[in-house]
Amino acid sequence: MARNIPQYLTYQFPDIKVLLVEEEKFSREKLLRILKRRFTTLFVASDSVEGLKLYQQYQPDIVIIDITMDQMGQLEMVQRIREMNANVQVILTTNHDDNDFFIHMIKGYSNHIILKPINLDYFFQAIQSSVNQIQLENEIKNNIAAVDYFANTIDRVKFHEYLIEEVKRTRDGTHPFSIIKMEIDFFQKIIDGFGMNAGEEVLTTISTIIQQKISEKDILGRGKTDEFFLLLPNIEADDAVEIAESLRFLIENFDFKSIGKVTCSFGVTEHLNWKSKKELLNEAEIALHKSKKNGRNRVTLFSKAH
Template sequence: MARNIPQYLTYQYPDIKVLLVEEEKFSREKLFRILKRRFTTLFVASNSVEGIKLYQQFKPDIIIVDMTMDQISQLEMVQRIREMNDKVQVILTTNHDDNDIFIHMIKGYSNHIILKPINLDYFFQAIQSSVNQIQLENEIKCKVAAIDYFPNSIDRVKFHEYLINEVKRTKQGTYPLSIIKMEIDFFQKIIDCFGKNAGEEVLTTISTIIQQRIREKDILGHGRTDEFFLLLPNTKADDAVDIAESLRFLIGTFDFKSIGKVTCSFGVTEYLNCKSKVELLNDAEIALHESKKNGRNRVTLFRKAH
């Protein structure tokens, strides 16, 4: 009678990258053949040094590591990888005869532990569980990215359209034009420490603070999740700096629920010497970079910084 093969044993995962670290040659080659049938992108290392290098270069999604009591270097490798990415999925294999204390110790560094000799059913159940977790986290990221955190602001494409029109008008006339680029300091740490709901609160609150401070003719746009652009028609650089400083103060003194204080960094530039749209945005980016390099929570004017 033919044996029914569990469905998860026949799955293939073309979008998942796997790193296998196994010192014993026979086991390494056997697992490689098994994994290669299911994963398009598979990296193999024979020791922890190779494993670290491959992880740093390719950032695989799942790490499969053989670990025994006399291979502490493998544990140190996993610790280092966890420091680089605490969300990476780690599957550890270890011998049945390793003592309970050692197995209990390595549990803290793994998502799954498979005892040797490896039972393929358990092994692929662990892989499927790790894949499910990766896919779930990717779905959450997509949903978070789709949420409108920026009420009353326009996206990067629309902002560029306004910018092109204002540059044309400035070239034809004599009035000034300035741009502010601002970025929330350490926004990813806010998400990591307090969750995406807290991140949403920060984004919507800062967007509201900006809208209340700027004039009706000013344009607020947003780029990546943690960055904003301000287009300021008929505004000289010094006046734009004043606006940026007032925003820095208002945001820095606002008390965010359950988070405390949040700061922003700013880069300011003025349309001068027939700059193009690209040059104008690059100058604002350079000035913002200077603010971040010099400690964040500050305003930098491009022409004064360079």
């Protein structure tokens, strides 16, 4: 008796579009059979001209293309695609494993290179890696769309409103809370060296890292272009320092692709003894300045000794 097979058993990645460009018929049909089990939306071309047209029309997420030394139009196709979308995932296949110069040359065009005859384990790993990157970028974009341009943050005015309310709520001193002010180190150098798009990527990525670390009751706000504020209700200074140190470590060790290492400096203060909003923000700024003065990429807790 016939039965329906659940879609997730047939297609592992139903929301991702793939373009396959392969001139050799047997290889093309073999890869198609493999890809059809994992993707619902597939586009197929037998040459670079047709492949470029399909990319321009459908904007697939992953491009899989065979590269040969005698048909360099294939590299020109990839270059054109990169100009349209620098973040597209490109998997190159090639049988020129004996030509180191050629392999070195095509590395700059690809996210992954698979030598022929294709090892399916390597091929699946390349696909999974590409899918993971696409899903991460989509998650960041969705977070941006859900709240504002910088992913789940509120602006400075709204943050100040929350801070005023928290100061009022804790007037009796029985409910401590803490403030963290953080600044991206040498952010202007990132923009000067890599452009505004890279700067925006750093901002949204750091915002996402913070959101994944803090609890639902914590409030993340924006300051100036390179600044973030964290309001941590019911969190004392020592725990706030621990949170800041954890964020510092996560950001320092995150792979920002071609940008290189990105770090942040932190200033922490705690609400005690009827401090006003202005006093809290000033203390966080003083502590942050101390972190920057002492070499950046560090956490400093405010003390009157500053």
